[in-house]
Amino acid sequence: MVVLAAPKFQEEYSAKLPALALLTNLGWSFLPPDQALAARDGKFDQVVLRDVLQAELQKRRFTYAGQQYPLSQKSIDNLIAEICSPALNEGLLSANEKIYNHLLYGISVTEFVDGKKVSPTIALIDWQNIANNSFTFTEEFTVSRSGGVGSSHQDKRRPDIVCFVNGIPLVVIEAKRPDGNKGPTVAEGISQCLRNQRPDEIPHLFAYSQLLLSINGFKGRYGTCGTPDKFWAAWREEELTDTDKLVIKNTKLTSAKLDNLFGHRKPVDRDWYESLIAAGELSVSGQDELLMSLLSPQRLLEMVRYFTLFDKKIGKIVARYQQVFGIKTLIERIKMRKMTGGREGGVIWHTTGSGKSLTMVFLSKTLILHDDLKQCRIVVITDRVDLEAQLSATFTSGGELASKKDKSAAMATSGRRLAAQIGKGNERIIFSLIQKFNTATKLPECKNDSSDIIVLVDEGHRSQDGENNIQMRQALPNAAFVAFTGTPLLKDDKTENKFGKIIHAYTMQRAVEDKTVTPLLYEERIPDLDVNERAIDAGFNRITTDLSEEQKADLKRKYAKKGELYQANDRIQLIAEDIVKHFVENLDDDLNGQLACDSKASAVKYKKYLDEALALLPASSRFESTIIMSPPDTREGNSSIDEAALPEVTRWWKENVGSEDEKVYTRRMVERFADDEDPLRMLIVVDKLLTGFDEPKNAVLYIDKPLKGHNLIQAIARVNRLHPKKEFGYLIDYRGILAELDTTIGKYQDLASRT
Incomplete structure (x- = not known):
């Protein structure tokens, strides 16, 4: 006879244990707290698992004169010292951005090969081969407060779950019970995350964080370093099917994994979990969906690499699900070829206020880093000066235009200059008002047969009609034309007719439900x-x-x-x-x-x-x-x-x-x-x-x-x-x-x- 597990509403049973088991099913390896502490030299003020990072760096190779070489121990030591010394004196966000750039682009080291000095850039994360990385997690990750003066409980914080990629703590999770007496428990977890980022708390942990999650067994929300509570987001999965989720949720853990996960706990915890599993198929909660969607190793690396931005005005931004899936759908669409060899385009309909400008910047970043599309040039077309200024500022503050010179080169100051930029230029990103674009397309020099041009038209339905649309197509016959709109024209689906089908939609009603916009x-x-x-x-x-x-x-x-x-x-x-x-x-x-x-x-x-x-x-x-x-x-x-x-x-x-x-x-x-x-x-x-x-x-x-x-x-x-x-x-x-x-x-x- 199977004895059903009695419902338990403590955060340990309702939220944390299910999360630990699910992370294991997603491919993460659990490190018991004592082992995680040993991997950081037994020091509570140290948050990088140095032993794990060292083991991963020992696998790295650099190429010189066609030959591959391992890193010297000196270079490994220098890399670890660099990554373990966040520049918090410049503020948490600045320190986080520097660490992020190290993760994204690697760190240069000095090596000597046959007496010759070389300076290879070493990747801390292998973005191409996901399996060539270490994915570990632990619970009750005790960290000394930077403002603490002693060894008491008040001088330490214990985030519930921390996930490490190659020993670097990229994810922090707070798990709360679902029936909190003080209000919504997800909000309590968010509040705790925000408190812990303060200068006198444990900012040295959050200098590395890329995703922060608050869960309560039934649902959860996510943000990143510095995200205000109002902007923590919900997630709706668009790639995993319900069957996929059920399979992941109900995969049985091996005895070895159960031993590892529960070996440091009281026997009653394992007994409760095993009786829960034995009772039959488990349903997938909102918490489960959030963890599956964001923390599978592949999705996590996608979120960090493609869907994270630092904006000079807003701060650090991690994409919402409609931006992620809109861009992923669009990338697949752009990669498609017509019979003529040109690229396919389409319409992204994301309701006004849901981050359409940032979606365009995320897309630009994805195109730059995407192996199949990084050679593409981007032309951004708007119909108002204030909108052009807003978008170019978003691209600049988001890092896609690194300097004033880049921004100046990107701006089409006249129709004739734009015609030259399109016909013979090599600017990576070009901005133009629609009036200049329409003028340019009438000039004979504005002709480019390349299929490696992507034209992003903001609110294109307002200006790309009739003759203008025909001229645009004639000037760039093989380009991908993508219209971004918050309000497609309703008459005969006019926007869709000019730019192709709507390939991703995010409506006002859905945005209100997700708390992406204010009701x-x-x-x-x-x-x-x-x-x-x-x-x-x-x-x-x-x-x-x-x-x-x-x-x-x-x-x-x-x-x-x-x-x-x-x-x-x-x-x-x-x-x-x-x-x-x-x-x-x-x-x-x-x-x-x-x-x-x-x-x-x-x-x-x-x-x-x-x-x-x-x-x-x-x-x-x-x-x-x-x-x-x-x-x-x-x-x-x-x-x-x-x-x-x-x-x-x-x-x-x-x-x-x-x-x-x-x-x-x-x-x-x-x-x-x-x-x-x-x-x-x-x-x-x-x-x-x-x-x-x-x-x-x-x-x-x-x-x-x-x-x-x-x-x-x-x-x-x-x-x-x-x-x-x-x-x-x-x-x-x-x-x-x-x-x-x-x-x-x-x-x-x-x-x-x-x-």
């Missing part, structure tokens, strides 16, 4: 205009005394069509007062908002009434706003040469922008919008900054503008970026767009179901 909270707040409408009607009746009822009704309809009713001062004043009230009552001081209105004239009126409403508040509650719009047409609306009679829009522009270049002004205001020291908290916009504007502090969009289709989805996504102080992105609707919003979301859900 949006919609509220309709149509202003109560009863009193004002009676006053307006009385005035209207006075000036239309001689008109028939039919003529009056017709005149009202004409006003409504032209939008005058929506621009009525009384209405705008009421909404402005409501906006101020909502903003002050609902937004944290660190968060900002946008007001989208239908015309420049409305924008100026809103600015006036917002300022009047704010003047009535205590100074501590006031906030600053400004208008972002294109320059007014000074030829219209003039009634006098007197400056006091200038049209309102022109006067506002003259008083607030003056002779400053509009692009410079906009950039300066956007920088203040993101600034914590000199905050500009509300941007009043007409058409600008409703697409491609990514500011995490942006938390509310007040809508007094008709929006439809993909333009509506783009606009509402301005407030879905993650921010530590932001629980929701607010959509406050003064125009009654709910029906249009429902219809549009339904259409995108239908497209997703067909993708």
Whole structure:
């Protein structure tokens, strides 16, 4: 008779033991804590398993004059000394980046062959031959705190599980029980990881970490060194089948592996585990899926090599699953050849706010390192200056453009220069606005038959239609064309028709479920205009005394069509007062908002009434706003040469922008919008900054503008970026767009179901 294992909810049984067994099934070798301590010379302040690293380095060979040679012991000692001395005096992130570069590119050593000095670069990890590496893990990995002064328990930390590649601790896992009394236990594990990275804790362990996991038996999330708690991510596996997962989960451990795993434990632990296995097939939990997906040796090395970035603004970034699988799918697609010899392309549909720009940088890095595609050149096409600047900055801060010179060489300053870059240049990465690209493709020198060109078109549906698309194809007949979009055009699947099929999709609904973006909270707040409408009607009746009822009704309809009713001062004043009230009552001081209105004239009126409403508040509650719009047409609306009679829009522009270049002004205001020291908290916009504007502090969009289709989805996504102080992105609707919003979301859900 089989005795069923009784459920146990301590973290040891619910989370840690299942994780240890699963890691063993994934190909990792368990080191009991005493052996792991011995491998680091018995020193709690040492985190690299020096014995393991030394054994791996002894297997390394370098080539000189066609012959292979082993490393000298001196070189091995120097390599170990280098890797065991993280530069924490420069900060944890800087130390982590230096270690990462050593892992990725190797370390140079000095050797002498037949009396001749050579300087080979030695790989710490064999990226090509995964089996030529050591994968070990241990539990209760005791580490001395850097701020500790004694040998007490308080002077040490014990991460639950640490995984080592060639003796280097690349993964730290915190395992928690599933029924914590203090709230979500996964969050508790994340908090513990963040605490342990502080300067007076155990940062010398995290100087090496590439993946950090928090698990609780049922689910888990992951991050990397320095990842704020809000940005720890969920994972959904797209390559392993359910059958694959069940096989991995239920593979029986050999007696030798069980002895190794439980030899240092109490017999009751092994008895419990064996009765659990004997009870029948075990189901796969969310924790299991996370471990299988990220910590199989092959996937871990992929994540470290291809899907990790250091960004100058954000810090260290590890890709989310949609970025990983989108790129992997795309790489396989690009490797495919058409009958003509050209490369295949397609559409990546990742909802706005889910990291599309970073996906393009991850792709660039993957192409550079990928053996089959590293010879390819990349042309990045955007349709707006601010988006081009954002993407080039992302590539630069992500390390794909190493210097100002690289960035300068990459930028297409004119259509003719771009034509030369495409036709005869050798720049690894080229950036161009679509207007310059369209100009270039009309020039005879802009012709390249190479199949080693990959054209990445951001939001390509907005500009690559008709003749432009034909010219693009003629100039680069064998290139792979890839469109990245957060909102594909819905009409006849237009984006897909121009660039090929949608090869990977990540929808807004899925992003909200994964907590990749902030959920949006919609509220309709149509202003109560009863009193004002009676006053307006009385005035209207006075000036239309001689008109028939039919003529009056017709005149009202004409006003409504032209939008005058929506621009009525009384209405705008009421909404402005409501906006101020909502903003002050609902937004944290660190968060900002946008007001989208239908015309420049409305924008100026809103600015006036917002300022009047704010003047009535205590100074501590006031906030600053400004208008972002294109320059007014000074030829219209003039009634006098007197400056006091200038049209309102022109006067506002003259008083607030003056002779400053509009692009410079906009950039300066956007920088203040993101600034914590000199905050500009509300941007009043007409058409600008409703697409491609990514500011995490942006938390509310007040809508007094008709929006439809993909333009509506783009606009509402301005407030879905993650921010530590932001629980929701607010959509406050003064125009009654709910029906249009429902219809549009339904259409995108239908497209997703067909993708």
